[in-house]
Amino acid sequence: MSEVSNPFFARVWTVMSAHETEELTRLRRENLAGLSGRVLEVGAGTGTNFAHYPSQVSQVVAVEPEALLLRHAQAAAASAPVPVTVTGQTVEEFADAEPFDAVVCSLVLCTVDEPAPVLRQLFSVLKPGGQLRYLEHVASAGWRGRLQGAADATVWPRLFGGCHTHRETERGLTEVGFAIDVARRQWTLPRWLPLPVAEFALGRAVKPA
Numbered sequence: 520m521s522e523v524s525n526p527f528f529a530r531v532w533t534v535m536s537a538h539e540t541e542e543l544t545r546l547r548r549e550n551l552a553g554l555s556g557r558v559l560e561v562g563a564g565t566g567t568n569f570a571h572y573p574s575q576v577s578q579v580v581a582v583e584p585e586a587l588l589l590r591h592a593q594a595a596a597a598s599a600p601v602p603v604t605v606t607g608q609t610v611e612e613f614a615d616a617e618p619f620d621a622v623v624c625s626l627v628l629c630t631v632d633e634p635a636p637v638l639r640q641l642f643s644v645l646k647p648g649g650q651l652r653y654l655e656h657v658a659s660a661g662w663r664g665r666l667q668g669a670a671d672a673t674v675w676p677r678l679f680g681g682c683h684t685h686r687e688t689e690r691g692l693t694e695v696g697f698a699i700d701v702a703r704r705q706w707t708l709p710r711w712l713p714l715p716v717a718e719f720a721l722g723r724a725v726k727p728a
Contacts, residue, residue, distance in 0.1 A: 528680035529587035536565045542707050547571050547625060550654040550721060556620030559644060561610055561637075562627025564588050566595025569603050579603040580619075582610060585680075610640050618646040628688050629656045630681040638695045648728040651697060657704075657720040658685040667715040675715065684715040689722065697724035 548571045555575035560568060563581035565588055572579060581596070581603055583589045589607050596603035622641050631637050641651060658664055667685035676683055689699055702722035708714060 525585055525680040526587060528678070529585050532588065532680070533565055533591060536567045539567065540707070544571075546654055546705060546707070546719065546721060550625065550652050551623065554621050554623075554652065557617070558621045558623055559610075559613065559619045559641075560623040560625075561641065562624065562630065563592045563605060564626070566592035566599075566603075566605070568623065568625055569595045569599035569601075572599065572601045572603075574601065576601045580613075581605045582608060582613075584609055610637060610644075613644050614640070616644060618649070619644055620646055620649050622649070622651045623653075624651065625654045626656065628653065628691075629683050629686050632681065634686065634688070634691050635695065638691050638697075642695050642697060642726055645726045647726060649726050650700070651692070651724040651726075652722075653688065653692075653724065654719060654721050655688050656682065656684050656686065656716050657688050657718065659715075659718045663715065663718070666713060670715045682716075688720060689724075692724045696726065698727060699723075700725045 547568055551568060551571050552573065554573055556577055558576055558579045560579055560581040563583040579601060581592060583592045583605060584607055592605045596605050622645060628634055659667060664685060671683045671685050689702060693699060700723045705719045705721055706717055707719060708717040
């Protein structure tokens with residue numbers, strides 16, 4: 520990841536995250552359940568996850584390189600139930616940091632231009648046996664997959680902060696060395712709606728010990 524400036528998307532996302540559906544909030548809680556120790560959260564956005572970290576987490580270091588979202592995330596950290604430090608640094612700047620017990624990615628891997636280097640960096644900052652929790656837009660099959668391809672090739676990434684909806688995220692995780700331990704798909708909108716972001720992948724990838 521690199522420093523970003525998407526003021527239009529940042530404003531849109533600030534409004535959307537303030538009116539998040541109960542279904543998406545439930546998925547966030549599920550994605551964070553059972554975490555403990557030190558956690559690196561990548562692309563924290565407005566800090567929507569912070570309220571849902573379990574008490575066993577000793578520290579969250581949250582990365583958010585978009586300036587407007589960073590300010591919102593810092594405000595959310597002040598009322599979080601666990602200690603949260605929010606930084607505008609990029610993931611690459613954690614290369615020499617103490618390894619983390621877990622990494623959390625929520626609706627962020629779809630936004631990076633080159634996922635493979637970012638996933639390799641996330642693999643490197645984890646302790647052996649550490650886990651990456653993900654809640655992400657992913658590639659769908661059939662007509663929705665074709666819709667995603669068209670959206671990604673035209674206006675969708677420009678409007679939504681670089682989001683690419685047709686990403687093979689789980690395959691990318693295994694290619695850099697992760698083992699997928701738990702994975703499932705969840706629809707958050709009716710399947711008949713012609714939107715490219717109705718299907719989410721939720722899961723846990725582990726760095727082999």
